[in-house]
Amino acid sequence: MRGLRPQLEGACIVSAEARRRDLRFPLPDGFAGRLQGRVVLSLTRRAKYILIRLDDGWTWLSHLGMTGCFRIDTGPYSSDSPHTPEQRHDHLILGTDRQVRLVYNDVRRFGFMDLIPPNGEGENRHLAALGPEPLGDGFTAAYLARALAARRTSIKAALLDQRLVAGLGNIYVSEILWRTGITPRRDTATVGPIRCRRLVAAVRAVLEDAIAAGGSSLRDFRHANGDLGYFQHHWNAYGRAGEACTRPDCDGRIRRIVQSGRTSYYCPRHQR
């Protein structure tokens, strides 16, 4: 979103072509046509969604899924070659009035897009039930303690649930739990005020470190300009099954388990 913003805010979408009718879900009716001619007012983020506000009052909502990626292509373009070299899995191609093209590429097509009518963001089916932002003021130890007390599940599943806190994914939950010394299997009922304080601090620390490193490039993640992220080199737990725990004075070995269909990595020695 930060990579797209300087290129798109204030730009007019002069051409729009959707190469398929659906990604994870069907695109809205007449999607490309409804983008064409619009001026982009602003880009913001909520949870894992990018919200692109348009000059007709509608909001273009985008979720990248697992492999979705917005790419900014800069020219030069010529009259015989108005399109940049096409890449496999380019699904949406937008031309702007700034010699810049916006291309949405998504190998697995788990990403999706929606158009939200004016003043309709609060009731949009994707946004309505989202919990607080993990880096916002609403995500406090007191909030977390109350939210966890109302559930019967593992702390891993709870932190991944976007209704509890919106924006944590599988990699970062493993890292957060490693950092707090809490096993992903721990029942939410046994996570009290002290652990909640540590969790809130760890959520902020891990996310801020990851953002500073430009995110995690596992296979597909790229910035809008094609750059890779580097946070994967900082992982302490995720993807390190069998390796020695990197915490000082811990002689544990990272273990991989599956919880509700997702992998968790943790150190059974210092995560309890």
Next chain:
DNA sequence: CTCGTCCCCTGGGAGC
């Protein structure tokens, strides 16, 4: 309601 399971899809890597 609230859980866990399965599934959407493609491609990369491991193992044979």
Next chain:
DNA sequence: TGCTCCCAGGGGACGA
């Protein structure tokens, strides 16, 4: 080299 199997950052639809 080529086949098969397993696995992957997310989250919605189900059924229990």
